[in-house]
Amino acid sequence: MQEPAPKRGRGRRPAAEVRQDVYSAVGPILLNEGMGQLSFERVAREAGVSKTTLYRWWPSLGVLILDCYVHAVENELAFNDSGDIKADLTSQLTAFTRVMTKTRGGRVLTELIGAAQTDPELAAEYRRLYSSVRRQAAVKRLAKAQEDGQIREETNLESMVDQLWGAVYHRVLIPDLPVTQTFIDALVGNLLSGTAHSRNPNHLS
């Protein structure tokens, strides 16, 4: 991060520009091929950046891959605010599911989560670079819906994140059942409308 001021005389380019080259080179590889064929060598070659520079900014290949993944999907996973939380949750979850199940990027993420179970450093970077950022974006959209009077004030929004995106992760990581549009619609419908039978309120005090 503490890149010295660029010395153009020696041909060194600005840090932000180099990072962007790495993101641009690696992102499409992750989404199209997955992470199996990636190495520091290949990233250096494809991005036109020295390995020394890569090592300075990314402590491990896992973290480099994660950082590139984050940048590769951030536009696709952005939250829309149409004013209708049900529609916006459905469309974001549909886009998220597409990335997770229709691109090789989904495999990248599940393999990183898998590796993180026995690699505390990777787990910490995963939370810092990806999951906490995604969680924050989701809570922000839900909080807006709360302000708009579409979600009840007392609702625990953080738990909603686990009951929507966490539920999708559950099926992706432990694929007893597929992630379909019917599933996404059920997640949103169940959580917004509730599953309890309203004519039996005594049991749901």
Added chain:
Amino acid sequence: MQEPAPKRGRGRRPAAEVRQDVYSAVGPILLNEGMGQLSFERVAREAGVSKTTLYRWWPSLGVLILDCYVHAVENELAFNDSGDIKADLTSQLTAFTRVMTKTRGGRVLTELIGAAQTDPELAAEYRRLYSSVRRQAAVKRLAKAQEDGQIREETNLESMVDQLWGAVYHRVLIPDLPVTQTFIDALVGNLLSGTAHSRNPNHLS
């Protein structure tokens, strides 16, 4: 599985008895120590069973560990039917969370899920021996609540499984936030009662 009839003359014990010895020996180790120190050698020694027998019934150490884990937790994770689905979900999720966060068994499970991301055989055995069985038990209890008129008839019960236990797995596998009693209560409350503001039904058609 196709153990020949026991030949007591040669000292061979019934298959079910030997399996039970393995479960009894390995279960407490998994819950108290985790899986780090386990090997076929140690299981053979602790259970008093030959390695040949172990290899015959369990194709890999991961599958043996998984099978023993299933038997070690099945009583604790049993579903109660008090007639009140909200109370029963809360108590089962509390017991499940205790196993996942307060015993070493939780680590066993998350490490097996992690390994399964790059090991298709382990993933298949995980689903066969554990997750599909747990899912079935949960759906059975939810279906009973549906019969009892506590859950609406059109509810997708499979999705509820992902929104309760899947939500807990999400926090255990990607621990941005801890699994607390407040979280469990929010999961059950959100899902049964719904999070949408009832005075704003237009947005939730």
